[in-house]
Amino acid sequence: MPEASGVARFYDRLAADYHRIYADWDAGMARQGRALDAMIRAGLGLDSARVLDCSCGIGTQAIGLGLRGHRVTGTDISAGAVTRAVDEAALRGVALPAATADMRQLPFADGQFDVVVSADNSVPHLLTEQDVRAALTEMRRALRTDGLLILSIRPYDEILKARPSSTPPQVAAPPHGGSITFQLWDWHEDGERYDLEHFQLVPDGAGEWEVRVRRTTYWALTQGRLSSYVIESGFVEPRWRTPESTGFFQPVLTARAAT
Template sequence: MSLKDLRGFYDELADRYDLMYADWQAGITRQGAALDALLTAALGPGPHRILDSACGIGTQALGLAALGHRVTGTDLSPGAVARAAREAEARGLALPVAAADMRALPFPGGSFDAVVCADNALPHLLTAGEVTAALAEMGRVLRPGGLLLLSTRPYGELRRSRPLSDPPRVRTDPDGQRTITFQLWHWHADGARYDLEFFQLLPTGATWTTQVSRTTYWALPEEETAAFAAAAGFVDPVWHDPAATGFHQPVLGARRPSAASGTGQGDARRGRAVDALVTPGCGAPGLG
């Protein structure tokens, strides 16, 4: 899948991505609290400067901002980050956002204490070169000793079982109308990648409207993801289990080494670019 197609996938979902949650606001609060606990354990009490490098419509970014962190959100999808900015404004939260490829982040080196890449966003990248480039960029924008928090599906197990679908999720609106969301998975012959069909059944009077979106993932097992992080320069990788964190996916924590080099000309160019890209969240989609 091309980046143009992936951008279109999330642009098209931006206005209804939250409908996959039974209660999106509860999900925002729960996920923010789970990530905040990991941040505090690794970096000490905040607030911390955080980049959510695949913020989508803001599920993790909003939760972290509500807890007082200084969060910036980027995502490949302009539609998704625009939705995140609107949601932040509605909640009275500061959330600068930018449409950006995680392989070319528009910030100077060392800009953040932590980078979050959650909700299975990294596996949209389908080659080793793309994954390494994205992780290297996340490391570049971290300060020395900064923390990466990256979540994916538990692909070690999923590669073995090769599920064909996930269970339907049902959301009931205050007026009693229900939205049903489910996925079908079509595994490639290599057993490592799969095409996903994302179905939503939306109530339309006495019947249903069906919306279908399609994308592709690389099902990287945990040990391979950690190896890519190490190749990109991260140290001390640790996988945190959902049972321990309360987050809905396994989370990889890893550090940028403390003895890091300074920024170069490329960082300066990206620093100038961010002035044009970032929009204030106040006053202005990973698919898990």
Template sequence: MPDPPLERFFNQLAPTYDLLYPDWSAAVAQQGRALDAYVRAALGDRPHTLLDCACGIGTQAIGLAAAGHAVTGTDLSPVAAARAAHEAAARGLRLPVAAADMRRLPFPDARFDAVVCADNSLALLTTPEDVRAALGSMRRVLRPGGLLLLGMRAYEEARREHPEVLPPRVARTPDGGRAVTLQLWEWHDDGEHYDFDLIQLLPRGGTWEVRSRRATSWALTREQVTAFGTAAGFERLVWHEPAADGYFQPLLTARC
């Protein structure tokens, strides 16, 4: 089972997750358009049945639902999943959600036309056994010929340079204030795993409220992810770069 602190991390982050983006609503629309284009190109220009197995607060799922697809969202965090459903409803969209572990998805075999796993979620699984279990679970719930869309951070440079801090991001709060998000990374001795402190500075009455949360990630290279995907039985694995497709991270597409 996932480490309970990871669930707690995302439960606590869910209310301010949108502030990770300078403009979350714009990101929802843009990412939805980019992913929808891949789904329709691969599976046909019509609505499809999709699972977002790490839906968070709905960053990808809401945009895909707006594009006409029948989307189900699951997430390790019940708080995040509930917010995703609420955000979808506020936009006049239906998004059924559930709290679920991506390594043991609670659906019958061959249930979905496509599975989305985005926002670097796979990197939060820090052992080969967990990654294999998650990819096997995603493949199991895909119909024959179905599509996997896996969004990952480009870790190759980070594995070489081992940065200790990511550039801060500034977002506007609903009342017009500014919120700042940054990450501090502490690398493990193996050079592949790192602990990260996600720090948010939130404006509060002329001063700042500091919220800090820690989790661990595995800086998986695209070569490693491709090898795991191939071992899980996926075929036609192709990486798409952000400059080429408009999606904000490298995106792996693969077929079942």
């Protein structure tokens, strides 16, 4: 799967610097963990759920949930990100069993988890209907009956109206990052997929800036389209929630594993 190796390479290269995206990464972990925990408690009534974060990255959501008492397992297509997630979790007293895995082929038994999470625009790395359905079907398989699916993506319904060519710069001051991050977007002819160049300007310690660039591709999935794929993959009751209602920084889709 050539596209999988490209995504893995993108996050392998980003893993050491991912925290620089945040003004304060630990505060971001706490904020996102609190928002996701509230969804789990409201959806399942559990204060210690078995959670699979199947796109855990360096651990932002997984550690946040672990700090709130959930039993989290992490997987990610990037071995570098998984290694850092485990190390960062240990530094904060969180046990995070984790493995390198493609979300289209999860290495778990059927019905092993109460909750499956894939946050921070991970699913849109999958560029075809077949691949999105494959990932969602695997998430459903890993969930127990009536288990909870939690996905978050960019607000693509709004983004597609303008198809921007860049994002505003994000500045993270020391000690939390000391960098400037922005993105350039090059839209494909289909008007839905786009190539992304992720730029970080990082002080080199000698009064100069080092420029680090990583590249990947996304599919701007609308909420209606993703909801339909979720239903086709064995889920019911899909519901979109806004950042204003959840406290999470992206729109969130929740659904239940059908019986």
